[in-house]
Amino acid sequence: MEGGVGISSYSRNSSNQGSAFLLIAPALRVAIAAHDFADHTAAPLRIADLGCAVGSNTITAVAFVIKAVRDKFKSSGLREPEVQALFSDLVSNDFNTLFQHLEGADFFVAGVPGSFYHRLFPSSSIHFSMCNVALQWLSKASERFLSHLFQRPWLTEDLRPGTLEESLLEDQHQRLLERSRRKPTKISAATWLVELKRLSLAASSPSSLKRTNPLCFAQGLIDEETRDSFNIPAYHRTLDEIAKAVSDSGDVFTILQLEELKCPMPTYASVKAKVEAGGGKAPTPQEYAGIETMAMKSTMKKQIEAHLKTPDLVEALFKRLEERFLPKEPYVPARHVKMALAILERGSK
Known part of the structure; x- marks a missing residue:
């Protein structure tokens, strides 16, 4: 944080x-x-x-x-x-x-x-x-998990659904048991x-895993190895x-x-409606995108900086993410x- x-x-x-x-x-x-x-x-x-x-x-x-x-x-x-x-x-x-x-x-x-x-x-x-x-944060990842991680689950549909999740579950389950039994x-x-x-092990997909890795949106900024080796240790x-x-x-x-x-x-629509209902001035789409970006920065910037090791590159990535956070029509109401x-x-x- x-x-x-x-x-x-x-x-x-x-x-x-x-x-x-x-x-x-x-x-x-x-x-x-x-x-x-x-x-x-x-x-x-x-x-x-x-x-x-x-x-x-x-x-x-x-x-x-x-x-x-x-x-x-x-x-x-x-x-x-x-x-x-x-x-x-x-x-x-x-x-x-x-x-x-x-x-x-x-x-x-x-x-x-x-x-x-x-x-x-x-x-x-x-x-x-x-x-x-x-509690979703992991203490560490096992070799089994890392081996699945480098199969690029967010980039390919070849990985059997649930394999990555199952290895994460095994890791986290054992650590919780060790902690409680002490x-x-x-x-x-x-x-x-x-x-x-x-909802279930099958609920995660390569596309959903892609959304958990912001470096997947850094195309042209970093090489594939740097992108694929980034891991958010959460389950x-x-x-x-x-x-x-x-x-x-x-x-x-x-x-x-x-x-x-x-x-x-x-969402932009809900924030806009709430502010206007209170007689205030709603944020512009650009301001809303900045708010969303800051929220991600506050939790993930340190992890990304430790991985990329280049401050200018980190800022370029968040600038790209801010563009993706711009609300698109039709606005999602909730x-x-x-x-x-x-x-x-x-x-x-």
Whole structure:
């Protein structure tokens, strides 16, 4: 993610991700209200956000959970506990900017750098954990996946449908099992996971994989080897795959809720209509394309820079992408992305 608070920073270009949390907030409030906190009266109560990134989204999510927990304690006649929020992400995350936004928070704060595929906390120290639109990121890719990757699945129809996805699923499934079976942290209450999802293994196609690789639009700027060797280390599970991962972990987790959600995403038509309805001046198509480009920059610029190693080339690529983001007639009135919400409860073992 792009740190800081600049024009292409994640802090200023992550409203779409924030919309995802607003969508799941009612379900989280219900789950928290239904939980029995009788065993958690001793302070402090700790809440962890895994893959927190930087900006207002993680703060909004954590503050929402803390308020829901405090409301539950109050309605149950329990003394309100001290609360500590633990913000965790990779060591490259811009924690400095995050902490600046947290100044004056009415809860204790700590940063925990590291991968959520590894142990991050002492045993039995976390009461709630959440992972909002972050679990799709892989820790690493196996040789099997890389061998399929270099068959150029976005350029050819020869690859058997599902082969690339199956190798990714095997990688990610094993890492999730390893993480849950270590039992380093007893989640005393619940954990929830939100991630982008697919309908099934067969739902992905070479054309859809092409859309996930922005370097496929760099024809004439880079050679084929540079284009084909770029990898976005992410995998979006189906509901069945999430259920299987939980089931295969044994009695570590119990699924309280698992469902598909449709998160509305802005289009030029919807943005234009919303702004005009409020009496404002709608963005031009060029301005809208710039907004979309900045959103992609905020999440992918660092990965692309590390791969291409030439700043001017990176800027040329994003300029080309901005041209592709220009809305075309007829304007698409609405769109959405499908997400998976999983609310899990940790077993007693």
